[in-house]
Amino acid sequence: MNRITTLDLRAHMGELLDRVRLRFESFVVERKGREVAAIIPAERLRRLEDFARRRAAELQALQDEHVREKGYDAAEMERAIAEAARDVKTKRKARKK
Amino acid sequence: MNAWRAVLDAQVWISAAINSAGPARKIVDAAAAGAFRIVTSPYVHAEVREVFSRPAVRRFLVPRFDEAAWLDFVEVTAADVVEEAVGPPVVPADPDDDPYLWTAYVGAATHVVTRDAQVLAVKHFHGAQVVDPSTFLRILRVT
Numbered sequence: 611m612n613r614i615t616t617l618d619l620r621a622h623m624g625e626l627l628d629r630v631r632l633r634f635e636s637f638v639v640e641r642k643g644r645e646v647a648a649i650i651p652a653e654r655l656r657r658l659e660d661f662a663r664r665r666a667a668e669l670q671a672l673q674d675e676h677v678r679e680k681g682y683d684a685a686e687m688e689r690a691i692a693e694a695a696r697d698v699k700t701k702r703k704a705r706k707k
Numbered sequence: 708m709n710a711w712r713a714v715l716d717a718q719v720w721i722s723a724a725i726n727s728a729g730p731a732r733k734i735v736d737a738a739a740a741g742a743f744r745i746v747t748s749p750y751v752h753a754e755v756r757e758v759f760s761r762p763a764v765r766r767f768l769v770p771r772f773d774e775a776a777w778l779d780f781v782e783v784t785a786a787d788v789v790e791e792a793v794g795p796p797v798v799p800a801d802p803d804d805d806p807y808l809w810t811a812y813v814g815a816a817t818h819v820v821t822r823d824a825q826v827l828a829v830k831h832f833h834g835a836q837v838v839d840p841s842t843f844l845r846i847l848r849v850t
């Protein structure tokens with residue numbers, strides 16, 4: 611991945627955007643040696659988001675089918691989630707003491 | 708681009724993953740469809756992972772459900788991850804809840820969605836309205 615500074619970005623914005631648009635290049639923008647942003651072709655971002663959306667939906671469908679097959683009760687699941695959240699907090703407080 | 712931005716507490720995240728009948732799933736689906744942006748932070752992410760790991764929750768998960776991947780995929784699709792957010796105490800009874808509110812502040816959130824009564828009691832925090840999942844769902848449908 612190409613690395614550029616914020617100064618490069620300011621000085622060569624037009625050229626960099628042409629390289630992204632025409633050559634499908636990507637750039638990581640750094641400020642004071644730290645990564646702060648990336649410039650990637652918009653189409654690539656859309657494809658990444660579409661992939662993530664599909665994968666999240668597939669995992670949810672898998673889980674939903676499991677819940678249906680097992681006949682889990684929604685209220686029971688919500689109580690278990692609340693109990694687990696309380697448990698996490700209680701254990702964190704105990705660690706701090 | 709929609710102006711709504713909401714921090715979801717760990718219970719809302721987990722409920723969205725495992726309970727298709729609850730309001731939390733509809734909220735995350737709405738975010739994935741672009742109705743609003745989820746605001747999250749490393750603290751919130753870590754707490755969600757920790758609650759997922761508890762046996763009380765795990766017993767409802769299908770073994771092949773990769774909760775870390777699910778969380779990452781939803782974040783890539785629908786969330787803005789802000790830097791770790793800390794500030795003065797907000798919830799005196801439970802300072803562990805403060806990072807949710809400071810995440811809302813740093814991420815310029817319009818809402819904090821929670822089931823926690825102590826956080827709900829805050830009601831407003833630096834421009835963010837603190838609401839339960841059903842109320843937030845009504846807000847999304849009204850606007």
